[in-house]
Amino acid sequence: MTKIMIVDDNRDIAETLKTIMEMENYETEVAYNGEEFLGKVDAVKPDLVLLDVMMPGLKTKEILIRLKEKRLDDLKIMLVSVVRFSDEEKMILKNEFNIREYVTKPFDVTELVNRVRNTLR
Amino acid sequence: MPNERILVVEDERITAEDIRRRLLRMGYNVISIVDSGEKAIIEASEQKPDLILMDIILKGKMDGIEATEQIHSNLNIPVIFLTALADEKILERAKETSPFGYLVKPFQDRDLHITIEIALYKSKIDKELRESKELFHTTLKSIGDAVVVMDQNNNILFMNQVSQRLTGWDLKDAAGKPISEIYRIHNEATGDRIEDPLIKAVDTRITFGMENQFTKDQTFLDQTTLINKYGIKVPVEDRCDMIIDDHRNVIGSVLVFRDISEHILIKKEQQERDQTQVFINKLLQISLNDLSLKEILEQILDHLITLPWIEYTLQGGIWIVEDEPGVLALVSQRRLDTSLQTICGRIPFGKCICGRCASTGEIQYTDHVDEKHEVRYKDISPHGHYCLPLVFSGKVIGVLNLFLKEGRPRNLKEEDFLKTYADVVAGIIQRKKTEIELKRSNDFMSTVLNSINDAICIIDVQDHKILGFNSAFQKEAGLEEKKIIGEHCYKITHNYTQPCKPPDGVCALFETMRTGKHAVVEHLHYGPNGKKIYLEVSTSPVRNEMGRIIKVVHSTRDTTERKLAEEHLKQVNIELKRADELKTQFLSVISHELRTPLTPMNAQLQMILAGYFGEITEKQKKSLEMILKNIGRLDRLIGNVLDISKLESGVMKFNMVPASINEIVENAVETMKIHAMNNNMKITLKEEKIPRITIDKDRITQAILNLIHNAIKFSDAGGEIEVELSCDAKNVTVKVKDNGIGIKKEDIDKLFKPFQQLDSSYGRKYEGSGLGLVICNRIIINHGGKIWVESEFGKGSTFIFSIPYIHEVKEEKVESIRLEDNK
Numbered sequence: 001m002t003k004i005m006i007v008d009d010n011r012d013i014a015e016t017l018k019t020i021m022e023m024e025n026y027e028t029e030v031a032y033n034g035e036e037f038l039g040k041v042d043a044v045k046p047d048l049v050l051l052d053v054m055m056p057g058l059k060t061k062e063i064l065i066r067l068k069e070k071r072l073d074d075l076k077i078m079l080v081s082v083v084r085f086s087d088e089e090k091m092i093l094k095n096e097f098n099i100r101e102y103v104t105k106p107f108d109v110t111e112l113v114n115r116v117r118n119t120l121r
Numbered sequence: 122m123p124n125e126r127i128l129v130v131e132d133e134r135i136t137a138e139d140i141r142r143r144l145l146r147m148g149y150n151v152i153s154i155v156d157s158g159e160k161a162i163i164e165a166s167e168q169k170p171d172l173i174l175m176d177i178i179l180k181g182k183m184d185g186i187e188a189t190e191q192i193h194s195n196l197n198i199p200v201i202f203l204t205a206l207a208d209e210k211i212l213e214r215a216k217e218t219s220p221f222g223y224l225v226k227p228f229q230d231r232d233l234h235i236t237i238e239i240a241l242y243k244s245k246i247d248k249e250l251r252e253s254k255e256l257f258h259t260t261l262k263s264i265g266d267a268v269v270v271m272d273q274n275n276n277i278l279f280m281n282q283v284s285q286r287l288t289g290w291d292l293k294d295a296a297g298k299p300i301s302e303i304y305r306i307h308n309e310a311t312g313d314r315i316e317d318p319l320i321k322a323v324d325t326r327i328t329f330g331m332e333n334q335f336t337k338d339q340t341f342l343d344q345t346t347l348i349n350k351y352g353i354k355v356p357v358e359d360r361c362d363m364i365i366d367d368h369r370n371v372i373g374s375v376l377v378f379r380d381i382s383e384h385i386l387i388k389k390e391q392q393e394r395d396q397t398q399v400f401i402n403k404l405l406q407i408s409l410n411d412l413s414l415k416e417i418l419e420q421i422l423d424h425l426i427t428l429p430w431i432e433y434t435l436q437g438g439i440w441i442v443e444d445e446p447g448v449l450a451l452v453s454q455r456r457l458d459t460s461l462q463t464i465c466g467r468i469p470f471g472k473c474i475c476g477r478c479a480s481t482g483e484i485q486y487t488d489h490v491d492e493k494h495e496v497r498y499k500d501i502s503p504h505g506h507y508c509l510p511l512v513f514s515g516k517v518i519g520v521l522n523l524f525l526k527e528g529r530p531r532n533l534k535e536e537d538f539l540k541t542y543a544d545v546v547a548g549i550i551q552r553k554k555t556e557i558e559l560k561r562s563n564d565f566m567s568t569v570l571n572s573i574n575d576a577i578c579i580i581d582v583q584d585h586k587i588l589g590f591n592s593a594f595q596k597e598a599g600l601e602e603k604k605i606i607g608e609h610c611y612k613i614t615h616n617y618t619q620p621c622k623p624p625d626g627v628c629a630l631f632e633t634m635r636t637g638k639h640a641v642v643e644h645l646h647y648g649p650n651g652k653k654i655y656l657e658v659s660t661s662p663v664r665n666e667m668g669r670i671i672k673v674v675h676s677t678r679d680t681t682e683r684k685l686a687e688e689h690l691k692q693v694n695i696e697l698k699r700a701d702e703l704k705t706q707f708l709s710v711i712s713h714e715l716r717t718p719l720t721p722m723n724a725q726l727q728m729i730l731a732g733y734f735g736e737i738t739e740k741q742k743k744s745l746e747m748i749l750k751n752i753g754r755l756d757r758l759i760g761n762v763l764d765i766s767k768l769e770s771g772v773m774k775f776n777m778v779p780a781s782i783n784e785i786v787e788n789a790v791e792t793m794k795i796h797a798m799n800n801n802m803k804i805t806l807k808e809e810k811i812p813r814i815t816i817d818k819d820r821i822t823q824a825i826l827n828l829i830h831n832a833i834k835f836s837d838a839g840g841e842i843e844v845e846l847s848c849d850a851k852n853v854t855v856k857v858k859d860n861g862i863g864i865k866k867e868d869i870d871k872l873f874k875p876f877q878q879l880d881s882s883y884g885r886k887y888e889g890s891g892l893g894l895v896i897c898n899r900i901i902i903n904h905g906g907k908i909w910v911e912s913e914f915g916k917g918s919t920f921i922f923s924i925p926y927i928h929e930v931k932e933e934k935v936e937s938i939r940l941e942d943n944k
Contacts, residue, residue: 012721020724023733054713082716083709086776086819105716106723106756109731 002120003027005046007037009055017050024113034058038066048120053081064097076119078103124150125241128170132156132180147234158183165192172241176203177211189218199244201236269376275300275319287380289350309346319361319374356381397538401545408549418453421546426455426523434504434524440468440475441519441550449479449520460498478508478520486531503527509539511547521546576677580610582634582670585620629660630673637662655684705772708763715759723752761892765875768899775817775903782811782853785818786846789825801838808846811853814926816904824897828857828920831893836861852923860917869910873898
């Protein structure tokens with residue numbers, strides 16, 4: 001079963017995403033901050049991570065660097081953010097961390113589901 | 122006495138033979154014996170015997186006396202007469218021939234021998250005397266000096282040729298006359314007749330060789346002049362010597378004198394040269410005085426017009442070319458008439474004597490006031506002029522005009538002297554002018570230097586001693602002038618005993634010495650109270666004509682205030698930047714915090730609507746859709762408010778990159794096409810190909826989308842929207858035209874201002890946040906462009922914005938705050 005890891009400090013959002021993904025028949029695992037995510041990720045071995053941006057604690061960039069150190073930089077990650085990224089930011093994310101997928105909050109559920117599906121294909 | 126050759130003239134054969142034998146016995150050489158006077162003459166002239174023994178009574182027409190006379194007329198051969206009887210009459214005749222002896226026949230051998238020896242001796246003495254006389258005469262003739270010999274009564278005995286020529290007297294006329302009549306002399310200086318030339322000559326020149334010579338103080342006139350027979354004056358120098366016999370009696374005297382006219386001329390020239398030199402030296406001495414040009418020229422005039430040999434009226438003036446070219450200005454004068462001073466205060470070149478002198482550059486001479494003397498003034502008195510051009514480097518810089526006594530003749534030699542004098546005066550004027558110029562320049566420089574707040578000093582690079590400084594430097598040093606000059610710069614400025622050495626004291630001076638260029642070094646000092654003092658030291662090289670650096674101008678500026686202001690400004694900037702960052706962070710957090718609750722609301726509603734949690738009724742669906750719609754609206758509102766805040770506060774970062782505006786407009790139109798179609802409207806695009814321009818793609822897209830969105834919103838079904846993209850030389854223009862409701866004139870100004878609500882006459886269906894155009898306006902302004910609207914109420918609107926191709930954007934690099942910052 002395909003495993004999706006949801007990382008968001010807002011419990012409601014995390015719960016909503018968990019519900020959506022489970023309704024779509026994905027196995028889910030939730031973490032509420034960067035540290036927790038990094039602690040679990042090795043064991044969970046997710047197929048995709050929906051990673052919130054601007055969580056308390058570890059900064060997004062730090063999380064990504066730590067992932068890289070764990071040689072998990074080929075892990076599929078979809079960033080979920082309230083603000084749009086500039087082209088330049090997208091370029092950095094793509095080149096340094098191999099991140100190509102973004103979802104803007106508040107999101108359209110159908111669109112999100114489609115994006116997840118496409119990414120995992 | 123061996124071998125004296127003797128001619129015997131005796132007509133008695135026996136006597137003659139007897140004499141010959143006796144003579145031979147005595148050792149004489151008898152060269153011949155003749156028996157007549159005629160033969161004696163021939164023999165004497167041919168043989169030239171040393172002695173002739175001549176019988177007075179001879180046969181034939183000629184007796185011995187007559188023969189002797191004839192022989193003596195040509196030859197100085199001593200003759201001894203032989204006679205048998207002593208006839209008084211004959212003896213008398215014989216005496217006249219100056220015979221050397223008589224022998225009365227018959228005579229003894231002893232008598233003959235003695236008489237002959239005496240005669241020979243006397244003849245020898247006579248000969249010597251004659252030769253000596255000859256030598257003496259020849260000598261006197263040949264020497265250039267005049268010689269006059271006098272007896273003990275001072276009457277003329279002899280005068281040589283020169284003395285005859287100089288006195289005008291022939292010896293034959295002068296002989297026997299007293300010397301005072303022939304050698305008439307007087308003292309040229311006093312004009313007094315010297316009555317007794319010998320007394321004068323003897324008195325003043327006792328020592329042989331002491332001549333009537335010049336001394337430096339004497340003028341050439343102070344000397345003896347001979348007035349000759351014809352009244353002509355001849356300057357002479359003379360001396361006289363006594364002729365003293367064995368008993369020390371004066372038996373006569375010799376006067377020797379010489380024409381010294383040429384000598385005097387040479388002396389005179391020498392004296393003139395010396396005097397010229399003395400005058401010029403005097404001039405130079407005057408010029409060295411620390412006086413004004415006017416005073417110096419006055420002294421020069423005083424000096425010049427009192428020169429002894431030029432007959433001046435003691436008046437004169439000096440005109441020089443001052444500020445106006447081609448015009449002489451009177452700068453200095455002596456005893457010039459007041460009216461003249463006024464009239465001739467300024468004289469143009471070419472006018473009157475002074476002007477002509479200046480325009481021709483040549484000396485002007487006149488001996489009276491004639492037609493050339495164009496300028497006339499009241500009470501003009503008779504006079505002449507020497508007007509001399511003052512020439513420096515081939516250029517007339519003025520004239521020196523001297524007033525001569527009327528009729529004073531021109532003297533070329535004098536003019537030569539005056540020209541030399543004028544050249545020196547010109548040199549002095551030029552030098553003084555240069556000095557004045559230099560002083561003025563120095564004064565100016567020192568005024569400038571002293572008015573500068575920077576402390577400036579000039580340092581000798583050899584020994585680091587201070588050569589000069591300005592008042593700021595002195596104030597800084599807090600010392601008297603004399604304590605600074607000559608002191609080492611490091612002592613005065615740092616109180617060091619050695620020159621500053623890197624790295625502690627990097628002096629700009631060393632930098633200038635190393636590079637040969639202007640150098641600037643900043644120093645930080647701590648004042649007595651620990652206060653920071655920033656100094657900026659700049660040094661510039663001063664080179665000599667060889668290009669070697671000999672001095673350095675050292676300028677110190679207290680930059681403490683500037684530095685502190687800079688530091689303050691830097692701090693303010695840091696704080697501002699920090700505030701900006703905080704603001705950005707704040708807006709980012711606000712944005713996050715506001716949108717976060719919307720996210721699950723939005724998603725949960727969608728999930729219910731999508732049937733995630735089971736079937737819902739149509740009414741429930743409608744209700745949930747309304748909530749969802751308003752959540753969307755709230756989200757947009759939050760987005761707009763945040764955008765406005767960022768734009769207004771300058772936090773919004775523009776990512777300016779070259780982009781194709783055609784592509785942007787095409788994409789925007791494409792995006793909005795579905796929305797338009799849903800509202801039963803049509804969008805058309807008219808565009809021309811435009812080169813890439815530097816813009817923020819996302820923001821310009823946002824602006825265009827907003828304008829199209831508004832066009833759709835304010836048009837009715839069936840409306841037509843035209844989007845047009847065009848450009849000119851400077852700008853790119855985008856037009857969005859609709860045929861919708863249009864805008865009232867009075868509302869147009871409100872459109873681009875935030876939260877300005879238009880009245881309700883536009884209808885509820887047009888409700889919106891009212892922030893879209895405000896954001897558009899801001900975005901366009903940030904691109905250096907402008908936005909405006911052309912509209913007619915009820916007929917439609919055209920929104921137009923234009924942005925320039927070239928626009929300087931000072932935006933900083935986009936920061937990845939969202940990646941790096943926490944909540």
